[in-house]
Amino acid sequence: MEKMARLAVPTFESERETAIEAVGLCKSFKTPVVAQGRFSGIRSLFSREYTTKEAVRDIGFTVEKGDFVGYIGPNGAGKSTTIKMLTGILHPSSGSVKLAGVDPHRDRLRCASRLGVVFGQRSQLWWDLPVKGSYDILAHMYGVEDTDKVRRLGEFAELLDLDEFWNTPVRKLSLGQRMRADIAAAMLHDPELLFLDEPTIGLDVNAKRNIRGFLKILNEQFGKTILLTTHDMDDIEQLCRRVMVIGGGRLTYDGTVDGLRREIGLPTEIKVTYRDGYALPEQRAGLTIAGAGLNGEHTQNEQERDSEGRATANGFAMRIVSRTDSALTVEVNRQEVRTMDALRELGHWGEIEDVEMREPDFEEVIRRVYG
Numbered sequence: 581m582e583k584m585a586r587l588a589v590p591t592f593e594s595e596r597e598t599a600i601e602a603v604g605l606c607k608s609f610k611t612p613v614v615a616q617g618r619f620s621g622i623r624s625l626f627s628r629e630y631t632t633k634e635a636v637r638d639i640g641f642t643v644e645k646g647d648f649v650g651y652i653g654p655n656g657a658g659k660s661t662t663i664k665m666l667t668g669i670l671h672p673s674s675g676s677v678k679l680a681g682v683d684p685h686r687d688r689l690r691c692a693s694r695l696g697v698v699f700g701q702r703s704q705l706w707w708d709l710p711v712k713g714s715y716d717i718l719a720h721m722y723g724v725e726d727t728d729k730v731r732r733l734g735e736f737a738e739l740l741d742l743d744e745f746w747n748t749p750v751r752k753l754s755l756g757q758r759m760r761a762d763i764a765a766a767m768l769h770d771p772e773l774l775f776l777d778e779p780t781i782g783l784d785v786n787a788k789r790n791i792r793g794f795l796k797i798l799n800e801q802f803g804k805t806i807l808l809t810t811h812d813m814d815d816i817e818q819l820c821r822r823v824m825v826i827g828g829g830r831l832t833y834d835g836t837v838d839g840l841r842r843e844i845g846l847p848t849e850i851k852v853t854y855r856d857g858y859a860l861p862e863q864r865a866g867l868t869i870a871g872a873g874l875n876g877e878h879t880q881n882e883q884e885r886d887s888e889g890r891a892t893a894n895g896f897a898m899r900i901v902s903r904t905d906s907a908l909t910v911e912v913n914r915q916e917v918r919t920m921d922a923l924r925e926l927g928h929w930g931e932i933e934d935v936e937m938r939e940p941d942f943e944e945v946i947r948r949v950y951g
């Protein structure tokens with residue numbers, strides 16, 4: 581870590597300089613209408629009929645230098661299309677993008693030196709070359725000095741455990757190894773700005789932890805600006821201060837992660853197993869416990885559930901949803917009470933042997949955002 585700190589040349593003079601500015605960004609795709617019937621394949625080739633898909637509609641936002649922003653939304657929402665426009669791979673149908681004041685479409689070369697890009701589904705490494713060989717080519721392409729290359733790769737190898745597959749052809753790497761190699765490749769020329777499109781997709785817990793740790797260091801110690809798309813809510817919660825949600829091509833939320841959770845209002849589920857059973861306090865047998873510090877006030881307001889019978893955010897602190905002789909499963913409304921306070925309360929009812937927690941899953945969170 582100390583060695584890494586020596587590498588850390590602050591890139592930004594001012595903390596709050598703008599790293600990304602997107603204004604009225606739109607992207608439509610025209611696709612030929614597929615003809616029906618005999619010779620449909622050949623007729624489609626000559627068809628003049630098109631359908632238009634508005635993948636991104638009027639998106640605007642600003643990202644300050646040093647920010648770590650999550651960009652989330654369901655499949656087909658327009659995340660990758662946005663990233664491709666931000667990185668200059670796709671031209672917007674209308675609107676504009678500036679990266680540190682530079683248009684990535686007009687000035688691709690200047691932007692390339694400031695920009696690292698990782699697409700989780702695709703690699704920028706040479707399939708048949710050993711990992712090291714790809715880095716040599718990339719360093720040459722970006723004009724990275726040999727001393728810088730060696731120093732950076734040494735640090736990345738330490739932080740991302742690259743040594744174990746240094747000489748292995750890329751095609752033989754596991755998905756986790758390949759992703760680590762790809763992220764190091766994207767940072768080899770020391771860009772200020774890093775775009776990551778689903779970098780943890782399909783990875784096991786250890787590989788995810790390793791990659792998240794590295795991204796955290798890049799952001800917190802090196803001040804790199806990072807924009808991350810993901811379907812993994814843990815990526816967002818552990819890494820991002822800010823989250824933007826896109827749905828149907830439009831930005832539907834832009835704010836803090838906590839703000840998003842509050843807006844959605846889904847409860848956390850906790851299952852507590854007791855060593856020798858539990859005793860519910862008399863006044864709490866109604867299974868719904870009021871907020872304000874779990875003071876035992878009893879509420880039984882049916883409006884606290886939505887039309888599907890789920891607990892809604894307001895009006896309760898903790899609700900018992902199922903129980904056996906030795907275990908209780910409760911929903912905790914995090915708008916009303918902290919999880920630690922809920923656990924403390926549960927601890928008063930018996931000796932706790934085991935605790936399992938379940939956060940609302942990502943797809944459910946997203947569904948709620950779109951109402």
Ligand SMILES: Nc1ncnc2c1ncn2[C@@H]1O[C@H](COP(=O)(O)OP(=O)(O)OP(=O)(O)O)[C@@H](O)[C@H]1O
Nearest residue numbers: 609611633635653654655656657658659660661662
């Ligand atoms: N080159 C293309 N031609 C036609 N339609 C496209 C093209 N690229 C994307 N689309 C369409 O634009 C919409 C947005 O796609 P995009 O890949 O940006 O979504 P996404 O949010 O990244 O989804 P996912 O999470 O599944 O990767 C989708 O309906 C997709 O089918």
